[in-house]
Amino acid sequence: MASPSDPHGSDFSAAELEFLAEDETIEIVPNMRMDPLDMTCGVFGPFHPQIATQVPMWLAVALKKRGKCTIRPPEWMSVEKLTQVLEAERDSQKSFQPLPFHYVETSRLLFDHARDDIPDIYMVRSLIEDIKDVRFHKIGSGLEVISQRTAALKLENLTAMEVNIVRPFVVRALQTFYKLDNPEITQESDTRANRRFPAANHGPKRPLKRKQTFGFELYTSLSGGPEIHELLTIDTRRTDNRYLFQVWLGFKVVGPALPERSGPLGLGWLDPA
Amino acid sequence: MDSGTWDGSAAAAVTDDYDFLSSTNDAELLKRAWRTEKAAPEILQFEAGLVDRSREQIQLVEETLEELMTSGSDPLTVSLNQMDMDRTLFLLRSYLRTRLQKIEKYMVHIHKNTELWNRLSEQEQKFAKRCIEDLEEHFEKSVLSKLPDRYKSxxxxxxxxxxxxxxxxxxxxxxxxxxxxxxxxxxxxxxSGIEDPVDLDPGDLYAVRYKSIKSLVYSGQVELV
Structure with missing residues (x-):
């Protein structure tokens, strides 16, 4: 997901998110007797047949795999609750319903390992899929609010997986707007970015044109609608250690985002081709 | 340092940090350290105490497991404990690896800056030093020695x-x-002071500039996700 120019590995992989989700507690009903387990993450049990107890997800799945318990799906995973959530998600274009932080991972784990413990599994599954879709669509259109004056973005009620998916886009969009707002930083970090390929000022050189395109794919696939075709392109051209920044939103130059202080070279148009 | 400022109410928050920390176990803390380290762009303070405790814990569990196995107790208990230990091991390894990756990437920068350098553990410092030396030697031998004087650094x-x-x-x-x-x-x-101060509501997620909250990350008041 992360573009190669942003390789600091801050993204969590899906597997790592699942790992985190496996620490969430869930209720199981054991069918065997076992002494309490004294684990690094806490003490669980004792386990008695037919008496429900709370354990972390990974423990529940491990016991389930060995046929030692049944898992009680969490309350929010009922058809009734999910239908309500889905309706509310559809009703409100602006806000998100509170869902467990790891709802995608938790439901996935349960679908994979405890199908027989979930009543109406097909219904539940398709409801969760729908909720996921509606939310992703909203996230996509919601991200349009990012603008040059965005200093911080509140991601209310977003969950782990959702945040992780939009992270590369959000981070780079905010970063770009921040840079455009602060031309001196742009210059500085741009010099830094170009350090690895020091064209320096030795001998004649071709104008170096570096085009960074980002966001487009994610944006369109998230929002889906044909109405959004914003392509934010930043074209960095180096000429004699001076940098020209040109910014397009779609095919239109956005006035205030163009740094007026960008130097004596001035700004030119470039065909969006 | 031009980190963001926050008003006095944060000072009060620091005082009940102790209650918060003592109510969390090492497994939780290690997970948090791992997460934060993964999400932060720069190298953070090495969690020496936590890593030591986790190591000891793992060793303890290993010993207990061996005992359990020789005493022929319930194989289920043994394998569940094993899983628990594997999870901690994974976290610990991933935490250390994430740090090593950052160190490899920014070693010279970290080495130049005392504050950053002190964030490394002893072994990490050793590693970084070796890394820098080896890389310099390699560059020297393969390229730099063949370049004109001006470009030898x-x-x-x-x-x-x-x-x-x-x-x-x-x-x-x-x-x-x-x-x-x-x-x-x-x-x-x-x-710049133009921006209105923002209240971060507890529990909600925010995308903010790392620089403006880094002091809060250091003090553990803000968690990176």
Whole structure:
């Protein structure tokens, strides 16, 4: 997901998110007797047949795999609750319903390992899929609010997986707007970015044109609608250690985002081709 | 340091940090350290105490497991304990690896800066030193020795560079996604002062500039996600 120019590995992989989700507690009903387990993450049990107890997800799945318990799906995973959530998600274009932080991972784990413990599994599954879709669509259109004056973005009620998916886009969009707002930083970090390929000022050189395109794919696939075709392109051209920044939103130059202080070279148009 | 400022209510928050920390176990803390380290652009303070305790814990579990196995107790208990230990092991390894990756990437930058250098553990410092030496030697042997005098430095583009301009540095301007456990009061996100202070509501997620919250990350009041 992360573009190669942003390789600091801050993204969590899906597997790592699942790992985190496996620490969430869930209720199981054991069918065997076992002494309490004294684990690094806490003490669980004792386990008695037919008496429900709370354990972390990974423990529940491990016991389930060995046929030692049944898992009680969490309350929010009922058809009734999910239908309500889905309706509310559809009703409100602006806000998100509170869902467990790891709802995608938790439901996935349960679908994979405890199908027989979930009543109406097909219904539940398709409801969760729908909720996921509606939310992703909203996230996509919601991200349009990012603008040059965005200093911080509140991601209310977003969950782990959702945040992780939009992270590369959000981070780079905010970063770009921040840079455009602060031309001196742009210059500085741009010099830094170009350090690895020091064209320096030795001998004649071709104008170096570096085009960074980002966001487009994610944006369109998230929002889906044909109405959004914003392509934010930043074209960095180096000429004699001076940098020209040109910014397009779609095919239109956005006035205030163009740094007026960008130097004596001035700004030119470039065909969006 | 031009980190963001926040008003006095945060001071009160620090005092109940102790209650918060003592109510969390090492497994939780290790997970948190791992997460934060993964999400932060720069190297953070090495959690020496936590890593030591986790190591001891793992060793203890290993010993107990061996005992359990020889005493022929329930194989289920043994394998569940084994899983628990594997999870801690994974976290610990991943935490250390994430740090090593950052160190490899920014070693020269970290080495130059005492504050950053002190964030490393002893072994990490050893590793970074070796790394720098080896890399320099390699560059020297393979390329630099064959270049004209002006270009012989491994940290400068040429002799005319005033500073070390070929040292990769972490981007502190980048944005991170964070969450607070408690209300921290008004937070000034921009140094320009134009921006209105923002209240970070506890439990909600925010994408903010790393630089403006890094002091809160150091003190553990803000968690990176």
């Amino acid at each position: 491994s940290v400068k583009q040429s002799v005319i560079s005033e500073e070390d301009d070929m040292v990769p540095e972490p981007q502190l301007d980048t944005y991170v996604i964070c969450r607070t456990k408690r209300s921290l009061g008004a937070l000034q996100l921009d140094n």
